[in-house]
Amino acid sequence: MLTDERLDAIRQLLSENGKVLANDLAAKFGVSDDTVRRDLRELARLGHCRRVYGGALLPAPDTGSLSVRTTDRADQKARLATATAALVRNGQTIFIDASSTNLAIAQALPKDLTLMIVTNAPAIATALSKNPKHTIMVLGGLYDQSKGACLGLQTIREAEQIFADMFILGACGIDTALGVTALDASEAEIKRAMIARSSLLTIAATTDKLSTIAPFKLADAARIDHLVLEAGAADPEPYRRLDVEVHLVTTDGVP
Amino acid sequence: MLTDERLDAIRQLLSENGKVLANDLAAKFGVSDDTVRRDLRELARLGHCRRVYGGALLPAPDTGSLSVRTTDRADQKARLATATAALVRNGQTIFIDASSTNLAIAQALPKDLTLMIVTNAPAIATALSKNPKHTIMVLGGLYDQSKGACLGLQTIREAEQIFADMFILGACGIDTALGVTALDASEAEIKRAMIARSSLLTIAATTDKLSTIAPFKLADAARIDHLVLEAGAADPEPYRRLDVEVHLVTTDGVP
């Protein structure tokens, strides 16, 4: 077996499983442990993996400006993300806009489903793990560096040409009475356009988003179809009365 | 057996099995190892295979996403990037397409200049350090996960609405006689569109790009305005005779 062929195979296994064990590789390829270690060293040098004791793992993805916020409350977000990603069905077209929670959701999307993912957040496009079943469409236009998303007229026009089954909205504020709100006018525009062109509206909200009210209204609370919350964060009843399907995620630490 | 007949046969075997072994080919065709190596060298030059120790493999299906390739030869790229970024003038509109070198260039762009940066690579948009003097425009469309860029018709249409002062092209192959080439048809399309809508064409090339020839032609070598190379990588004279301004970057490591 050729050296580079082996390197390719290891890369492949890595992207499939996220990790490889040096022993397994040596047995699999019929070479010595030393050779495998050399291979892993080389791959690590090229940035294709991080070496760890016993094998190697995929490198931590670098996802740009959204990533700074990503480390915040990472555990809760991961749980919210998993629960939200589970709402997606095979064959759907999904709008995802910019937010650190949505970045986590994008990464948690089931890899075995055929999906069309439409986003105005470049970081979300780059963060999606390479997956031939996912078609990714980027909405272009003027890029707002502070929001990490494309906003503005051109972006809205592009969004208007697409109808999605679900919009996963990165909300700024949610209130039973006052509805879903955004902090910024241009942000609000594109979100409204996406809401108008989606069958289902899904919001995953960390606790701080509830009872917050931002200046620009996006939609009534009743427009929400799925609301994913941390358990104990808020009373789900008012939402349920509005016909919102509320999903509670347990946020307890280790039992 | 004719030489070209042999080359065809090797191409055939390659596309069937994904790899060929030099020894096997020599035995199969009844020629010496040297001849086979010469054949493989030629096929590699034409971009039909990648030579590896012991034989050859099909061209890298994907050498990894943009962020992964970034760490590759980071030191040289940083030097190339600085030199290339210095070619940009205040007030210019710049096309930057996807490549790891271009990612480095984007990060090295002078922060005190007012610039309009247009890119089809989401990773480049997110990587640009937050800077109020830089206006960033993302070209949307279908996102090619292996290339880390938006390709396809919609992206081209968006690019066609913009005229830039300079295009910083992430090239796949450069040859004095055969010009600038790309590995992939869809990639080639968008690059051609950008070339057609830019006054100046700038290419920063690591050594491996020179004398490489990929299947799809983008432009004649004479179309290049600025070519940034590592010193000693290639003879700049042929390019200078074509009226290309060649900038050499010293790549000496630690003394």
Next chain:
DNA sequence: CATGTTCTTGCATGTTTATGCATCTTTTGT
């Protein structure tokens, strides 16, 4: 047909690369 040129090929040469082994150091789990 004669002659000069180009192209291909194989061989000899010196160099580089991949690999396994032995030895020593580091990390990990108990």
Next chain:
DNA sequence: ACAAAAGATGCATAAACATGCAAGAACATG
């Protein structure tokens, strides 16, 4: 803290490689 597993490092070797050269075939030209 200690033993076992994993890793690093240096070395030896065989295979693969590049390069220059020469013989021969194919080709062009007069």
